[in-house]
Amino acid sequence: QVQLVESGGGLVQAGGSLRLSCAASGRTFSGYVMKWFRQAPGKGREFVATINWSGGSEYYLDSVRGRFTISADNAKNTMYLQMNSLKPEDTAVYYCYARGEGGTYWGQGTQVTVSS
Numbered sequence: 001q002v003q004l005v006e007s008g009g010g011l012v013q014a015g016g017s018l019r020l021s022c023a024a025s026g027r028t029f030s031g032y033v034m035k036w037f038r039q040a041p042g043k044g045r046e047f048v049a050t051i052n053w054s055g056g057s058e059y060y061l062d063s064v065r066g067r068f069t070i071s072a073d074n075a076k077n078t079m080y081l082q083m084n085s086l087k088p089e090d091t092a093v094y095y096c097y098a099r100g101e102g103g104t105y106w107g108q109g110t111q112v113t114v115s116s
Helices: none
Strands: 003-007 010-013 018-025 033-039 045-052 068-073 078-083 092-100 103-106 110-115
Touching: 003 092, 003 103, 018 033, 018 092, 018 110, 033 068, 033 078, 045 068, 045 078
Parallel strands: 010 110
Antiparallel strands: 003 018, 018 078, 033 045, 033 092, 068 078, 092 103, 092 110
């Protein structure tokens, strides 16, 4: 059974940092495209960042480029999102996502709250 489990969310002051993790299990993710999405209260889910599981092909939402860094550790089967210089508008539930030949998978989400 494929599972994506996010962790690392929490409450942080504006200007602070958090690192989100997405632990993947249940299959080999080689060749998969991995993404982070977020959903703020009352808004739709939006793309944040993407990376190929083998590394490379990183791309970011304009508003987070230069502040957030996506990465993947194949040995640990884990994807990360390092978030620096956080702003109140970054407050949302953050979800990890995987798409490949075996299908599309979502994690359950982790809450990030940035106070002003």
